[in-house]
Amino acid sequence: MVNNIRQRVSAVIVKGNEVLLIKRIKQDKIYYVFPGGGVETGESLEQALVREINEELSLIVTDYKFLFSLDLLGYGQSFYKQEKYQNNFYLVTGFTGQPAIGGPEKERMNKDNVYGLVWFNKEDLSKLPNLQPTEAVSKLVSLKLIN
Numbered sequence: 271m272v273n274n275i276r277q278r279v280s281a282v283i284v285k286g287n288e289v290l291l292i293k294r295i296k297q298d299k300i301y302y303v304f305p306g307g308g309v310e311t312g313e314s315l316e317q318a319l320v321r322e323i324n325e326e327l328s329l330i331v332t333d334y335k336f337l338f339s340l341d342l343l344g345y346g347q348s349f350y351k352q353e354k355y356q357n358n359f360y361l362v363t364g365f366t367g368q369p370a371i372g373g374p375e376k377e378r379m380n381k382d383n384v385y386g387l388v389w390f391n392k393e394d395l396s397k398l399p400n401l402q403p404t405e406a407v408s409k410l411v412s413l414k415l416i417n
Contacts (some may be wrong), residue, residue, distance in 0.1 A: 276355040279319040280306035283362040288389040290369060295384040301400035315358050325373035333364025340405050392416045
């Protein structure tokens with residue numbers, strides 16, 4: 271952690287003209303997120319990126335680059351109170367394996383908490399309802415990574 275702000279990493283995983291997202295259905299709410307998670311103590315952002323994508327998606331990251339960081343407010347590890355966190359976004363253009371939900375996400379899945387993987391066309395991402403965090407979508411549009 272830096273300055274007591276929780277650190278996270280998120281991956282914008284691109285294959286051709288598509289981006290891989292996680293579709294969440296939680297308590298009857300549907301939303302989409304970029305894969306990723308928290309940085310563990312003693313871990314670099316890049317190490318966290320590679321570990322999180324392997325745990326969460328069963329992929330081995332082979333090529334990536336840093337895009338941007340966002341300071342956000344959201345529900346963190348406590349799940350009960352909002353806290354500040356920094357989300358560090360990486361463009362992932364190289365990986366091996368077939369995407370499949372794994373790790374804690376797979377263990378937590380039940381009828382009220384569903385995780386799914388969906389490839390979306392880059393041109394349609396900015397129109398996708400409930401893609402979180404919305405600040406990241408705006409940044410990706412400004413960088414011309416999505417339309």
